[in-house]
Amino acid sequence: MDNYIEQAGFGKILEKVRNQERLTLEDGQQLYKSSDILALGYLANIVRERVNKNDAFFIYNQHVNYSNICTNLCKFCAFGREKGHELAYEMTVADVKEKVRERLDEPITEIHMVGGIHPELPFSYYVDSLKAIKEVRPDVHIQAFTCVEIHHLATLADKSVGDTLEVLKEAGLGSLPGGGAEVFSPRIRNLTCERKLPGDQWLEVARTAHQHGLRTNATMLYGHVETIEERLEHLDALRKLQDETGGFLAFIPLAFHPKNTAMSDLSNTTGMNDLKNIAVSRLMLDNFPHIKAYWVMIGPKTAQVALSFGADDMDGTVKEEVITHMAGAETAQALGHKTLIRLIKEAGRTPIERDTLYNVLATF
DSSP states (O other), X not given: OHHHHHHTTOHHHHHHHHTTXXXXXXXXXHHHHOOOHHHHHHHHHHHHHHHHTTEEEEEOEEEEEOBOBOSOOOTTOSSOBOTTOTTOXXXXXXXXXXXXXXXXXXXXXXXXXXXXXXXXXXXXXXXXXXXXXXXXXXXXXXXXXXXXXXXXXXHHHTSOHXXXXXXXXXXXXXXXXXXXXXXXXXXXXXXXXXXXOOHHHHHHHHHHHHXXXXXXXXXXXXXXXXXXXXXXXXXXXXXXXXXXXXXXXXXXXXXXXXXXXXXXXXXXXXXXXXXXXXXXXXXXXXXXXXXXXXXXXHOHHHHHHHTTTTOOEEEEOOSSOOTTGGGTOOSOSOOOHHHHHHHHHHTTOEEEEEOTTOOXXXXX
């Protein structure tokens, strides 16, 4: 196999990977520009198995999207709506509580809750929502509010980000999801989400969360108008912050879905693009413990293959995903844990049910 990798032009990168040397942005460009997906997969799998052996993780989780009313209205988003729009909605605290109560018969260990940047909901709404979830499921881990939302909540509370996080922790917040990162490049943000929190401020919120003992995830939205260089700058910024704090749990490459967005003239990502971003992410983010193949975005079949291209996590049961499906995703809104176990086993991996912080709950 080494001869094959050398013929693909990756001899020096293979040597670095084997010696656990950090890849440069130039190495990343070479990886991205290659169409030899098997060579990329081979390299990424070396790191994947070094870090996570043959394990592939999943979680029994539930998504709650409390509102799609949003002031940002990013061009790549099919979820956000202005208040008063016929498709706009907002859940009351009682609605959130009922949504969680509906699935009390299922062994859910994580509630994943995000929404839009709502112009009117008070800070107390977010605190009360966390408390309401804990009333229904006292032992559940709540992963809620992107860094963009946290910045907004700090403004509402008239507190620092750190003090805001402490209030939310007291109410039940356990960790932060990785959304809102998109691509950090100011050029991309000006083109696609000019009202959204700038990339450097997203990183600062994540840094503060880590300093306050909250683990977070990180994402990158790829496949729209970003360049390879901008993707790599994004990955490098995350890698540098992880060097500093060690607070990131997982990186999730998110495939752009154009349907029903202001960028609907663009095409969906391809399987090659999806696998390449997962493989390059695993190789560049040498200090991230986990790379996630989010089946909602790329489909269960590609996510299954991705377990040999750098990914070690398929996310979870999800239980009613809204955001990607409003952008035309044709995947199911939920996958049963038995299906996830079968997908992982057929990929030749060991299924591991985890909690949010990657503590092992069961091995199958």
